[in-house]
Amino acid sequence: MAFKSDIEIAQEAKLEHIRDIAAKLGLSEDDIEYYGKYKAKVDYNLLKRLGDRPDAKLILVTAINPTPAGEGKTTTTVGLGDALRRLGKNAAIALREPSLGPVFGVKGGAAGGGYAQVVPMEDINLHFTGDIHAIGAANNLLAAMVDNHIYQGNELGIDPRRIVWRRCMDMNDRQLRFIVDGLGGKANGVPREDGFDITVASEVMAVFCLATDLEDLKNRLSRIVVAYTYDGRPVTAGDLKAHGAMAALLKDAFKPNLVQTLEGTPAFVHGGPFANIAHGCNSVIATKMAMKLADYVVTEAGFGADLGAEKFLDIKCRVAGIKPNAVAIVASVRALKYNGGVPKEKLSEENLEALKKGIPNLMKHIENITQKFGLPAVVAVNRFPSDTEAELNLIKEECKAKGVKAVISEVWAKGGEGGIDLAEEVLRLIEEGKNNYKPLYPLEMGIAEKIETIAKEIYGADGVDFTAAAKKEIETIEKLGFRDVPVCIAKTQYSLSDNPALLGRPTGFRITVRNVRISAGAGFAVALTGEIMTMPGLPKRPAAENIDVDSNGRISGLF
DSSP states (O other), X not given: OOOOOHHHHHHHOOOOOHHHHHHHTTOOGGGEEESSSSOEEEOTXXXXXXXXXXXXXXXXXXXXXXXXXXXXXXXXXXXXXXHHHXXXXXXXXXXXXXXXXXXXXXXXXXXXXXXEEEESHHHHHTTTTSHHHHHHHHHHHHHHHHHXXXXXXXXXXXXXXXXXXXXXXXXXXXXXXXXXXXXXSGGGOOOEEEOEEEGGGSHHHHHHHHOSSHHXXXXXXXXXXXXXXXXXOEEETTTTTOHHHHHHHHTTTTSOEEEEETTOOEEEEOOOOOTTTSOOBOOHHHHHHHHHHOXXXXXEBSSSIIIIIHHIIIIIHHHHTOOOSXXXXXXXXXXXXXXTTOOGGGTTSOOHHHXXXXXXXXXXXXXXXXXXXXXXXXXXXEOOTTOOHHHHHHHHHHHHHTTOOEEEEOHHHHGGGGGXXXXXXXXXXXXXXXXXXXXXXXXXXXXXXXXXXXXXXXXXXXXXEEOHHHHHHHHHHHHTTOOSSOEEEEOOSSSSSSOTTOOSSXXXXXXXXXXXXXXXXXXXXXXXXXXXXXXXXXXXXXXXXXXXXXXXXXXXXXX
């Protein structure tokens, strides 16, 4: 059989009209707003009408630390949802929206892969319904109002040297990380240092994804700290009277997007914060809507379980008042061999010794989910054609010794059919009901202690070193009344440590926190570690070089 790319598979699929997908969830045409035949937005006010319905069983999909070898977390999420429907369950999935930065940068598309995709994949990957652009517009409106306030007389006494609000755009552009603007004379503003973040790392994106309704969205936007005055007082978006207009820009974007998988499973794709520099989960409102309309909801958290899953369980679950009923931890033979020291070009060769060296990375994530958070888990081994029976059996044996079952997943090649065994194990875990979920730390704990708790318990670090600047920021944040908030650690996704070169399960390391910021609107403190960037750059050979469109508007090269 000839190999087909993800985009070729997606373009050959016969999609159902979105009204028929909505009907599977009990929604009528009055509940949705069409964006063409295959996309729709669902009115967020629907949640008020659904308030008395019981919540669905929630399944969280997470993974080992990502590698160039591929893990397949989104693919597994989609395939698991399809498999549950094949078993007769009323299932839906809830995913994040792809950012244009990674789409054109490192990897191309981000809507699953093979025969486990959400579609129309080109639309989802490129602009979709415009949500991320609306978030960027709201962010940059606030930035413009900060600078305009200073230009028009600075009634609030903002210190231009202490403006902490940055502009954003949804593209990887290292050139804009640090800039000087307001040049060219008095008519063009006040010259100052400035910079851009990628939109999905912005606080507006975090606020958007954590808000529980439109009023909560507006209130959170008003609390965003944008600058400090000359005498050290925080200035908020509310002080600038910007929050109402920002919420107006986000009003339509805030409605969850409804699409489908290749097999017609309803999929809510909404919001897109990065998990290495933000909290890495789709919107609370989309997850809660899916949980009211389906009986089983499969969602994912970005990157490895040390990032996305930790933030899902310590931040999103607290805000939304939800908890997973089961967790699937995705791994692949290739990725574990990479963690064991095998170079990418040799990952197709059987190597049990390297696999055994890499498996401790998986074991640490299992421990974190089952022991630190008290949740039942299954390991989903995303099968590649080069995997041998000996390699697959080794993973199964090591997981069994940990008290967790490893199930082979073939959803990339077979769609929902390839995820039946995984779905059955997830259902068994849910029915067994052994769930002792608890957050990792109490909110009353100090910010530095929370950071240390995550570093020691989840990463396996010996401790945390705070720079003088980080210590000062923590002291300031706590004095301003933000002590009792969760923390969102910005860290490399490639390692359990803050050093991307330390693969496997490193020991004897410490985490360095170079700065801490308060995201008062989102409701958490952000700790910046290592060399993590809030504006990524493009690689030497960007994925954009391979993307094209023909005279009929047919896109190619999108993964």
